Amino acid sequence: MPKNKTHSGAKKRFRVTGSGKIMHERRNKRHLLEHKPTKRKRRLSKDVVLSSSEEKTVKRLLGK
Template identity: 70%
Template structure:
Protein backbone atom coordinates (compact mmCIF):
# COMPACT_ATOMS: atom_id res chain seq x y z
CA UNK A 1 0.00 0.00 0.00
CA UNK A 2 1.42 3.46 -0.89
CA UNK A 3 2.36 6.02 1.72
CA UNK A 4 -0.05 8.86 2.49
CA UNK A 5 1.11 12.32 1.49
CA UNK A 6 1.24 15.06 4.11
CA UNK A 7 -1.45 17.71 3.58
CA UNK A 8 0.43 20.93 2.74
CA UNK A 9 -2.05 23.24 4.48
CA UNK A 10 -2.10 21.17 7.66
CA UNK A 11 1.71 20.96 7.65
CA UNK A 12 1.91 24.78 7.85
CA UNK A 13 -0.82 25.20 10.47
CA UNK A 14 -0.12 22.48 13.02
CA UNK A 15 2.89 20.93 14.75
CA UNK A 16 3.31 17.76 16.74
CA UNK A 17 5.00 17.88 20.16
CA UNK A 18 7.40 15.24 21.40
CA UNK A 19 4.63 13.59 23.37
CA UNK A 20 2.34 13.45 20.32
CA UNK A 21 0.01 16.37 21.07
CA UNK A 22 -1.05 18.63 18.19
CA UNK A 23 -0.44 22.35 18.69
CA UNK A 24 -2.27 25.11 16.84
CA UNK A 25 -2.17 28.91 16.67
CA UNK A 26 -5.00 31.03 18.00
CA UNK A 27 -7.26 32.94 15.62
CA UNK A 28 -7.46 36.77 15.32
CA UNK A 29 -3.72 37.52 15.38
CA UNK A 30 -3.22 38.21 11.66
CA UNK A 31 -4.43 41.73 10.90
CA UNK A 32 -6.33 44.73 12.27
CA UNK A 33 -4.12 44.54 15.36
CA UNK A 34 -4.02 48.29 15.99
CA UNK A 35 -7.30 48.45 17.91
CA UNK A 36 -6.84 45.24 19.88
CA UNK A 37 -5.49 45.61 23.42
CA UNK A 38 -1.91 44.45 24.06
CA UNK A 39 -3.20 42.03 26.69
CA UNK A 40 -5.39 40.32 24.08
CA UNK A 41 -2.58 40.21 21.51
CA UNK A 42 -0.23 38.62 24.05
CA UNK A 43 -2.83 35.99 24.91
CA UNK A 44 -3.41 35.20 21.24
CA UNK A 45 0.30 34.76 20.52
CA UNK A 46 0.56 31.51 22.52
CA UNK A 47 0.06 28.14 20.88
CA UNK A 48 -2.58 25.86 22.40
CA UNK A 49 -3.27 22.14 22.29
CA UNK A 50 -5.79 21.12 19.63
CA UNK A 51 -9.19 19.96 20.89
CA UNK A 52 -9.45 16.17 21.30
CA UNK A 53 -12.41 16.05 18.88
CA UNK A 54 -10.20 17.36 16.03
CA UNK A 55 -6.98 15.52 16.87
CA UNK A 56 -7.66 12.28 14.98
CA UNK A 57 -8.52 14.09 11.74
CA UNK A 58 -5.46 16.36 11.85
CA UNK A 59 -3.10 13.47 12.67
CA UNK A 60 -4.37 11.75 9.53
CA UNK A 61 -3.66 14.88 7.44
CA UNK A 62 -0.14 15.13 8.86
CA UNK A 63 0.65 11.63 7.66
Protein backbone atom coordinates in the same frame (compact mmCIF):
# COMPACT_ATOMS: atom_id res chain seq x y z
CA MET B 1 2.37 0.45 -2.21
CA PRO B 2 2.81 4.24 -2.60
CA LYS B 3 3.70 6.50 0.27
CA ASN B 4 1.03 8.64 1.94
CA LYS B 5 1.36 12.34 1.29
CA THR B 6 1.13 14.89 4.07
CA HIS B 7 -1.62 17.47 3.59
CA SER B 8 0.35 20.62 2.77
CA GLY B 9 -2.24 22.96 4.32
CA ALA B 10 -2.20 21.01 7.58
CA LYS B 11 1.59 20.90 7.88
CA LYS B 12 1.66 24.73 7.78
CA ARG B 13 -0.96 25.08 10.52
CA PHE B 14 -0.22 22.31 13.03
CA ARG B 15 2.80 20.79 14.73
CA VAL B 16 3.20 17.67 16.83
CA THR B 17 4.99 17.82 20.18
CA GLY B 18 7.32 15.13 21.45
CA SER B 19 4.53 13.63 23.57
CA GLY B 20 2.20 13.50 20.57
CA LYS B 21 -0.05 16.49 21.27
CA ILE B 22 -1.03 18.68 18.34
CA MET B 23 -0.40 22.41 18.73
CA HIS B 24 -1.80 25.28 16.66
CA GLU B 25 -1.77 29.07 16.65
CA ARG B 26 -4.77 31.02 17.85
CA ARG B 27 -6.94 32.96 15.42
CA ASN B 28 -7.35 36.78 15.34
CA LYS B 29 -3.62 37.62 15.29
CA ARG B 30 -3.19 38.37 11.55
CA HIS B 31 -4.63 41.82 10.89
CA LEU B 32 -6.62 44.70 12.47
CA LEU B 33 -4.28 44.56 15.46
CA GLU B 34 -4.28 48.30 16.13
CA HIS B 35 -7.53 48.36 18.10
CA LYS B 36 -6.95 45.13 20.04
CA PRO B 37 -5.55 45.43 23.56
CA THR B 38 -1.91 44.51 24.06
CA LYS B 39 -2.90 41.97 26.70
CA ARG B 40 -5.13 40.18 24.17
CA LYS B 41 -2.47 40.22 21.45
CA ARG B 42 0.06 38.72 23.86
CA ARG B 43 -2.37 35.96 24.81
CA LEU B 44 -3.07 35.20 21.15
CA SER B 45 0.65 34.80 20.42
CA LYS B 46 0.98 31.54 22.33
CA ASP B 47 0.32 28.15 20.73
CA VAL B 48 -2.43 26.01 22.24
CA VAL B 49 -3.26 22.30 22.24
CA LEU B 50 -5.81 21.23 19.64
CA SER B 51 -9.20 20.10 20.96
CA SER B 52 -9.60 16.35 21.30
CA SER B 53 -12.58 16.25 18.92
CA GLU B 54 -10.41 17.44 16.00
CA GLU B 55 -7.24 15.57 16.93
CA LYS B 56 -8.04 12.39 14.96
CA THR B 57 -8.74 14.33 11.75
CA VAL B 58 -5.56 16.40 11.93
CA LYS B 59 -3.36 13.40 12.75
CA ARG B 60 -4.67 11.68 9.61
CA LEU B 61 -3.87 14.77 7.51
CA LEU B 62 -0.34 14.89 8.96
CA GLY B 63 0.22 11.19 8.33
CA LYS B 64 0.67 10.27 12.00
